[in-house]
Amino acid sequence: MDDTVLLGHGSGGTMMKRIIDEVFFEAYAGESLLRGNDAAVLAPASEAKPSAEALAYSGSLSFSTDSFVVDPHFFPGGDIGRLAVCGTVNDVATAGAEPRYLSCGFILEEGFSMDDLRRICTSMAEAAREAGVEIVTGDTKVVNRGHGDGIYINTSGVGYGYAGIDLGGEKCAPGDKVLVTGTMGDHGITIMSCRESLSFAADIESDAAPLNHLIAEVIEAAPDVRCFRDPTRGGLASTLNELAAQSGTDMTIEEDAVPVKPAVLGACEMLGYDVFQVANEGKMVCVVPAGQAEAALAAMRANPYGKDAAIIGEVSAMQPERGPKVFLRTAFGSTRILDMLVGEQLPRIC
Amino acid sequence: MDDTVLLGHGSGGTMMKRIIDEVFFEAYAGESLLRGNDAAVLAPASEAKPSAEALAYSGSLSFSTDSFVVDPHFFPGGDIGRLAVCGTVNDVATAGAEPRYLSCGFILEEGFSMDDLRRICTSMAEAAREAGVEIVTGDTKVVNRGHGDGIYINTSGVGYGYAGIDLGGEKCAPGDKVLVTGTMGDHGITIMSCRESLSFAADIESDAAPLNHLIAEVIEAAPDVRCFRDPTRGGLASTLNELAAQSGTDMTIEEDAVPVKPAVLGACEMLGYDVFQVANEGKMVCVVPAGQAEAALAAMRANPYGKDAAIIGEVSAMQPERGPKVFLRTAFGSTRILDMLVGEQLPRIC
Structure with a gap:
């Protein structure tokens, strides 16, 4: 595997397949991501069980998005990956919902360290496990050197709303x-x-x-x-x-x-x-x-x-x-x- | 309103409120976005009606994400905004689903033209209208001059799956x-x-x-x-x-x-x-x-x-x-x- 991110990792071709297989799938692939289609299929709320026993799902959904551009990428208590998972999990939850699914869109700069990317993905996987959410769909773009700042991450999240709860x-x-x-x-x-x-x-x-x-x-x-x-x-x-x-x-x-x-x-x-x-x-x-x-x-x-x-x-x-x-x-x-x-x-x- | 994007437009404070009110709400605000909460609440599939009369919703969801970094931002036949709406609408639809809701995450570079941003938002609104989807939640980050390329856009989309259809x-x-x-x-x-x-x-x-x-x-x-x-x-x-x-x-x-x-x-x-x-x-x-x-x-x-x-x-x-x-x-x-x-x-x- 290459040591740094190259433009070809965003090509849609064989190099992109490699970064997906060797970095993203390695860190956090579940069944839905591994299926390899362009969109994930999520079960209806009626077929899912809330983790909080006293709460029931209403069938409505909570949906939120956040992009992360924090500088530096690593800091005491976390990193851009942990932030990207927690930020969207928290926004989805504020609607009175249980976050269940995340998307993850990377904008990588040519030359970004592949080791740092792996570390960030591992951190995302850990935060997702802690929150009880699954990263089910993703996208990777690579921009030329000098047109980014190593890594930007967007996460969007979908949660199932709790019945009888309407917050705002x-x-x-x-x-x-x-x-x-x-x-x-x-x-x-x-x-x-x-x-x-x-x-x-x-x-x-x-x-x-x-x-x-x-x-x-x-x-x-x-x-x-x-x-x-x-x-x-x-x-x-x-x-x-x-x-x-x-x-x-x-x-x-x-x-x-x-x-x-x-x-x-x-x-x-x-x-x-x-x-x-x-x-x-x-x-x-x-x-x-x-x-x-x-x-x-x-x-x-x-x-x-x-x-x-x-x-x-x-x-x-x-x-x-x-x-x-x-x-x-x-x-x-x-x-x-x-x-x-x-x-x-x-x-x-x- | 300012002529260019400033760091303060990503602050979470009054300048950010202004860009949201005067640019994003102006271009494509619906009821959900105007409510002003951190996550949008989406109706369950069981309460929605498919636009294709012969199809029914199954209750399952389709979820996809895409970031857009195209260079140049405007080109014959479209722009980064039209691309950002169409790309995610199409990915969501490939799961055998009707796309209904989009999120929109902007990463803007300090100094980006406010007129160009308005033009891109108007184009997103038009594409969303054509597709029949609503932009219901969003996020805006501003990065320092020299750390982006004017504008990057992430869209994520949620659609309702058609009953009896399983594509892959x-x-x-x-x-x-x-x-x-x-x-x-x-x-x-x-x-x-x-x-x-x-x-x-x-x-x-x-x-x-x-x-x-x-x-x-x-x-x-x-x-x-x-x-x-x-x-x-x-x-x-x-x-x-x-x-x-x-x-x-x-x-x-x-x-x-x-x-x-x-x-x-x-x-x-x-x-x-x-x-x-x-x-x-x-x-x-x-x-x-x-x-x-x-x-x-x-x-x-x-x-x-x-x-x-x-x-x-x-x-x-x-x-x-x-x-x-x-x-x-x-x-x-x-x-x-x-x-x-x-x-x-x-x-x-x-």
Whole structure:
């Protein structure tokens, strides 16, 4: 096998067959991929069984897509492959669905290391196993040297919707509680410190993780949950502003209640970043009616990816003349507006 | 609105909201996309009605993905946006399914023209309308100047499978007829002549087209059809070799029977290309039992995208000691082996 990616690996001919057989099939081929057709055939939801015993499938589908261009490709806590699987798994799950199938589209740059590609594919396979999803269809393109950045990955995902569950940012209502499943800012600060070789960040790592099982557990415990949203690019602040705008509400967050690792907070202070605008890749914001907030919190904390979960604030009625706003009540008791990220804080975080 | 793509358009913040609202929503927003959640919710097949009246949905799904990196972005007969919609629509349809939903992932390079992006989105919307599919979920990443090539697009597609139809390359059997839905080589030669500014190619244009309706019509007319496969990268030769390998058969093609436009043939001869290895983007290879071949041919020819359809050869038993082979019987009566493309003929054709 060749040591680096060559243009011929995207040709549709014998070299492409070789990279498919020796790299992709080797890492993660299941029955559907091995059949070798241009599209995968997926079983109807009615013939499949949810992994969460108390939940049933409705027959509806959840469908989402994400491209990954993170720089660097490997970082503490993960790599572009783990990110590509977890990111789409999490988006599919936010619709109140169990992710089952992924597609994988590679855009490789001529000269990319075949060993790195194998390492990334192995990482994708591991993340897919953990999430319980199967990579069933794929595509590989190769671009000339100087027209890419080693590797870009797109994953799209299909999941089966849970019966009786209808989630969406527009459902947040005054009185609801706002929760996060863990500490904020880990992924963004990890990437930044990798890129800048910052030594103070030695004990920070990306939180990239599949949260579909955690989401199913919260749905079981708090069936009236309004929505899940993963605070990736733009961080917690942008996600909360999106939810407030979708639902026409205000939200107030208690700064002290938001879990942040001391090392992440230190890095943010030193670099002048607002930790609430820094990206996460293994966390969910979740809005729940007040009466089910404690049950949702307990379900989160029972999952290893939710052990630092917290209730961080609540939803209130919007003042119509001012439009939907998100407020942050600081440790000193003052209140400031928590704005959406303007411009670009840190490009190519995912 | 900004004239070019900036890093901030991929930030997850307010600039990203602006490009989504003003470019993507403007071009192709339907109800699902406008809801603004991270995943689209799709209706179960049982609640949807096939557009082909004589066909019913089985409940199974077809799922496929493709990334598009074509250079140049605009060419006679199409552009990267039309290609991105048609390519995935066609792959989903080859499973014997009606494509219904597309995702769209953009990787934009800082500095890409916003007008070109709008033009590409409009073209995607038009192709989606023609195919009868809806773009329901999307993602946008922006990479720094010098790390992309203006625009790369991934589309993934979900379709509903037709009841009683099970297609696959492995089903080809001795005695079956091999058909193509039209002329070979148009897309590849168009891209090449654009890139090289070849004047003799003035009357050649890409065949990029959605073939899902044509496929449904062939399935209605010839319900025992074995498979469809679109001869994109690697052309007819690579596709036939794939089908022969999957089914463990030989195939023999009559050179005279394969429709090729004189201008395309002339360009291939001048440039030393084998037209059977040149990419197509709006054609299907189709294998049908002999008894249904005429019915399939008539159905193809009744569709505007199949007016030049032809029966080009047949499947025969493989000689076990030699493995599956594809033969080309030339106009002079001699026979040669038609090989899969080796190496890369023409990078970034799609």
